């Protein structure tokens with residue numbers, strides 16, 4: 001499938017927005033006990049199909065800076081912006097917003113915390129499907145330095161719940177840095 005490049009310099013296609021249709025199966029598993037059978041709606045269809053619902057929240061992830069001349073390696077965020085859209089017949093999609101490196105301002109390369117994504121999306125899909133769901137406890141927000149709006153593509157796009165706080169810099173958590 002994907003060709004491996006030997007050089008450390010990546011030819012990443014830097015994206016301000018990520019989607020994860022490959023996690024759809026996990027979302028389905030998370031809601032099947034409630035008899036909800038969601039289907040993924042491609043973003044390309046956005047213009048053609050009006051969504052009925054839209055909800056912004058946060059997921060977790062880590063980002064790498066792939067700029068070879070930048071000293072900043074990676075950082076983590078518990079407030080990665082995500083917007084979930086609901087369509088008819090339990091259709092949905094979700095867009096996750098990239099963040100920029102605070103040292104060089106280049107877009108990062110996201111490694112999504114998949115469980116947080118599946119949890120949030122499944123919760124929202126159930127809610128929209130009319131299932132009574134308890135508000136899960138996502139741990140407490142509110143700790144950490146102010147959200148860095150300039151570095152957040154979600155803020156730029158107007159979808160980030162950033163009013164509050166972020167910890168773009170809980171960064172130095174031990175990421176088991178994988179330098180090749």
Ligand SMILES: [Zn+2]
Nearest residue numbers: 065070101104
């Ligand atoms: Zn950088």
Ligand SMILES: [Zn+2]
Nearest residue numbers: 152155160162
């Ligand atoms: Zn933001």
